[in-house]
Amino acid sequence: MSVTAVVTGMGVASPNGLGTKEFWSATLNGKSGLGRIQSFNPAPYPARLAGEILGFEARDHLPSRLIPQTDRMTRLALVATEWALADSGVNTADMIESDMGVTTASSSGGFEFGQNELRKLWSLGSEHVSAYQSFAWFYAVNSGQISIRHRMKGPSSVIVSDQAGGLDAIAQARRQIRKGVRLVVSGAVDASICPWGWVAQLAGGRLSTSEDPSTAYLPFDHRASGHVPGEGGAILVMEPAETARERGATIYGEIAGYASTFDPQPGSNREPGLRRAMLSALANAGMRAEDVGVVFADASAIPELDRSEAEAINAVFGRGGVPVTAPKTMTGRLYSGAAPLDIAAALLCLRDGVIPPTVNVAPDTDLGLDLLGPEARAASPRSAMVLARGHGGFNSAMVVRVPE
Amino acid sequence: MTGRRVAITGMDVLAPGGIGVASFWDLLTEGRTATRGITFFDPAPFRSRVAAEIDFDPYDFGLTPQVVRRTDRAAQLALAAARGAVSDSGLCSEELDPGSIGVTIGSAVGATMGLDQEYRVVSDGGRLDLVDHEYAVPHLYNHFVPSSFATEVAWQVGAEGPCTVVSTGCTSGIDAVGYAVELIREGSADIIVAGATDAPISPITMACFDAIKATTPRYDSPERASRPFDNSRNGFVLGEGAAVFVLEELDAARARGAHIYAEIAGYATRSNAYHMTGLRRDGAEMAEAIEVALDEGQLNPGDIDYINAHGSGTKQNDRHETAAFKKSLGHHAYRTPVSSIKSMIGHSLGAIGSIEIAASALAMEHSVVPPTANLHTPDPECDLDYVPLVARDQIVDAVLTVGSGFGGFQSAMVLARPDRRMP
Numbered sequence: 016m017s018v019t020a021v022v023t024g025m026g027v028a029s030p031n032g033l034g035t036k037e038f039w040s041a042t043l044n045g046k047s048g049l050g051r052i053q054s055f056n057p058a059p060y061p062a063r064l065a066g067e068i069l070g071f072e073a074r075d076h077l078p079s080r081l082i083p084q085t086d087r088m089t090r091l092a093l094v095a096t097e098w099a100l101a102d103s104g105v106n107t108a109d110m111i112e113s114d115m116g117v118t119t120a121s122s123s124g125g126f127e128f129g130q131n132e133l134r135k136l137w138s139l140g141s142e143h144v145s146a147y148q149s150f151a152w153f154y155a156v157n158s159g160q161i162s163i164r165h166r167m168k169g170p171s172s173v174i175v176s177d178q179a180g181g182l183d184a185i186a187q188a189r190r191q192i193r194k195g196v197r198l199v200v201s202g203a204v205d206a207s208i209c210p211w212g213w214v215a216q217l218a219g220g221r222l223s224t225s226e227d228p229s230t231a232y233l234p235f236d237h238r239a240s241g242h243v244p245g246e247g248g249a250i251l252v253m254e255p256a257e258t259a260r261e262r263g264a265t266i267y268g269e270i271a272g273y274a275s276t277f278d279p280q281p282g283s284n285r286e287p288g289l290r291r292a293m294l295s296a297l298a299n300a301g302m303r304a305e306d307v308g309v310v311f312a313d314a315s316a317i318p319e320l321d322r323s324e325a326e327a328i329n330a331v332f333g334r335g336g337v338p339v340t341a342p343k344t345m346t347g348r349l350y351s352g353a354a355p356l357d358i359a360a361a362l363l364c365l366r367d368g369v370i371p372p373t374v375n376v377a378p379d380t381d382l383g384l385d386l387l388g389p390e391a392r393a394a395s396p397r398s399a400m401v402l403a404r405g406h407g408g409f410n411s412a413m414v415v416r417v418p419e
Numbered sequence: 420m421t422g423r424r425v426a427i428t429g430m431d432v433l434a435p436g437g438i439g440v441a442s443f444w445d446l447l448t449e450g451r452t453a454t455r456g457i458t459f460f461d462p463a464p465f466r467s468r469v470a471a472e473i474d475f476d477p478y479d480f481g482l483t484p485q486v487v488r489r490t491d492r493a494a495q496l497a498l499a500a501a502r503g504a505v506s507d508s509g510l511c512s513e514e515l516d517p518g519s520i521g522v523t524i525g526s527a528v529g530a531t532m533g534l535d536q537e538y539r540v541v542s543d544g545g546r547l548d549l550v551d552h553e554y555a556v557p558h559l560y561n562h563f564v565p566s567s568f569a570t571e572v573a574w575q576v577g578a579e580g581p582c583t584v585v586s587t588g589c590t591s592g593i594d595a596v597g598y599a600v601e602l603i604r605e606g607s608a609d610i611i612v613a614g615a616t617d618a619p620i621s622p623i624t625m626a627c628f629d630a631i632k633a634t635t636p637r638y639d640s641p642e643r644a645s646r647p648f649d650n651s652r653n654g655f656v657l658g659e660g661a662a663v664f665v666l667e668e669l670d671a672a673r674a675r676g677a678h679i680y681a682e683i684a685g686y687a688t689r690s691n692a693y694h695m696t697g698l699r700r701d702g703a704e705m706a707e708a709i710e711v712a713l714d715e716g717q718l719n720p721g722d723i724d725y726i727n728a729h730g731s732g733t734k735q736n737d738r739h740e741t742a743a744f745k746k747s748l749g750h751h752a753y754r755t756p757v758s759s760i761k762s763m764i765g766h767s768l769g770a771i772g773s774i775e776i777a778a779s780a781l782a783m784e785h786s787v788v789p790p791t792a793n794l795h796t797p798d799p800e801c802d803l804d805y806v807p808l809v810a811r812d813q814i815v816d817a818v819l820t821v822g823s824g825f826g827g828f829q830s831a832m833v834l835a836r837p838d839r840r841m842p
């Protein structure tokens with residue numbers, strides 16, 4: 016029997032709430048974090064809305080020496096990690112260093128840091144490029160910095176699969192726990208809301224050009240016309256169930272099942288891979304579809320992708336067979352941070368017996384989903400499925416369930 | 420050993436001075452070097468002006484004009500290597516379930532070259548803070564997210580199982596293969612096209628390594644610039660390249676009569692939790708990774724016939740890993756040949772770990788240990804057998820290959836013959 020991996024701590028940095036309590040309360044109340052971009056002037060660009068984390072002062076949370084060597088995504092990740100470890104109640108100083116690992120995902124690395132150094136390179140000359148450019152922008156930086164800050168010498172990893180990567184990283188953390196690692200910091204935080212990142216995201220062709228935060232990101236709605244991107248994510252502390260119980264930890268839930276698939280080549284006219292990922296994740300959890308009480312959708316808000324997601328959900332659960340929600344309508348799509356934030360929301364949903372809402376959306380009834388409306392719904396699901404799809408064909412599905 | 424085991428049944432390498440496995444192996448065994456003065460851009464403003472570049476034309480590898488347009492050079496190298504690896508494996512993808520095939524590509528720095536070039540344009544040479552989207556190429560998103568490398572390879576090989584990019588700095592090339600091995604062992608896939616790529620030879624990379632003096636300032640004789648373990652070494656030489664493997668569940672590979680280069684017998688990674696770029700001298704975390712990888716492969720230190728070193732040619736690295744070999748292998752470290760192929764093909768960051776796995780498998784295949792070029796006077800603190808200058812004929816049944824990277828990552832992998840006697 017393989018070891019059960021459980022979540023014992025979480026740290027959240029979300030556009031609609033900095034901190035788990037703030038995020039969860041905002042989310043249950045339908046409070047959105049979408050708005051006109053503040054961190055730079057978006058006027059020259061066709062898309063101008065984002066889910067930004069406002070009021071985050073890294074200096075309030077981190078030693079000053081870390082500031083010049085870190086991108087915003089790393090600062091947020093380091094703070095979220097502190098909160099997650101504090102929430103778990105674990106004292107890492109009491110643990111063997113090589114029993115602790117870090118497995119994060121990243122989509123685009125420390126893109127703003129890279130932007131600033133590229134600007135220096137091309138406007139001032141190569142000798143003006145920061146020494147920290149050698150690591151502050153690359154995809155591995157969050158795992159590296161977290162491992163250093165908390166003296167975690169066990170196996171660490173970094174997964175890059177666009178928006179699906181957050182689930183892939185948590186699954187890799189579960190593998191490590193099954194192999195005997197006693198604690199893994201996992202999840203993801205991304206933050207590329209800067210002019211250079213914005214231009215790159217615009218090139219992806221999926222950003223909403225609406226000026227109105229309440230109608231800009233409408234997944235599963237016949238008005239869907241792209242998404243609003245955001246920044247942030249969630250960091251989780253994961254442990255083997257047995258040692259978590261022994262130390263009397265509060266257990267949010269178990270990472271029960273996971274699978275990932277890849278879509279067929281474009282033009283093949285074959286079914287996308289999401290349904291297979293969902294079925295394999297259920298099989299991996301040893302569960303049936305009817306055991307799942309709520310689905311957290313990927314919710315791309317690209318009509319064709321919404322339809323294929325709805326078809327996959329209906330194929331697995333039956334039309335209207337399971338409540339479906341997309342709290343990311345309040346945060347925007349957070350790249351690799353999105354799915355860990357959904358896992359956090361799913362675990363809080365299991366804990367509190369309340370499914371968070373999907374805001375602003377008038378569901379396209381043809382899609383056949385039991386989509387949450389603007390109000391949270393009381394329910395007592397024992398298990399939740401989180402879906403995440405990455406640009407280019409990545410599909411991941413993860414099942415979490417209440418602790419035994 | 421119980422459970423599923425994983426074999427290498429196909430491979431291809433694109434390395435400086437060695438495109439394709441045969442030419443790569445000739446370069447290594449002849450001890451030739453492929454480092455040269457940078458030709459991709461004017462290196463005059465930089466402290467370090469040498470690199471190991473590949474003379475690479477993506478059209479030679481069947482890439483179509485549209486694929487070339489939408490991909491960074493690193494993706495192109497990966498596509499070329501993936502094509503060669505699948506062909507080498509003899510697998511016929513039409514007969515396989517696409518859902519059982521995965522892709523894992525390692526890369527430390529993704530589409531650095533493309534990002535550097537495109538930033539220069541959209542910022543109009545650094546003049547614009549609010550960079551101009553109207554000058555962005557349509558595929559810029561593919562550079563933004565290096566997961567596009569996995570997408571391109573998956574489309575090319577027809578994979579619909581688990582696909583991802585693993586990015587752990589300079590250990591990416593080992594960790595990507597290690598990740599793929601775990602997926603096959605657990606049954607998430609039966610076949611994985613796994614390897615790594617990087618094409619970092621671009622002004623932004625040279626500038627940041629200049630800033631920390633990690634790359635060598637030696638450019639009077641570029642072919643002798645990469646000098647791991649030599650007393651006169653003073654930094655690494657940046658390189659580029661890709662190596663991709665077909666990894667397969669061992670029994671299935673045997674059943675179809677596949678050529679098996681080696682079994683990936685053990686793998687482990689550790690973090691030093693010390694410094695983003697610095698290494699402690701004792702090599703303790705790399706030593707632990709080596710011990711765990713040996714244990715996983717049920718091998719003893721004495722079973723290792725060859726160590727393919729990280730050997731980047733920085734003083735701290737060479738001493739760090741020498742200490743790690745001694746700590747993990749004990750006296751056997753002194754009896755085991757250790758070499759660094761970075762002396763010949765430079766350090767291609769995330770790619771090099773996979774290229775070194777290929778060199779390790781080829782050492783087993785051909786019973787030859789590649790040398791460390793440019794090693795004339797070893798650093799007195801580096802007192803192992805680093806196979807200076809000349810390749811050595813020797814039976815190689817098991818190889819240890821290691822990597823060390825920014826972020827503190829230390830990885831070790833053991834390759835062995837699948838038919839070895841198990842304890």
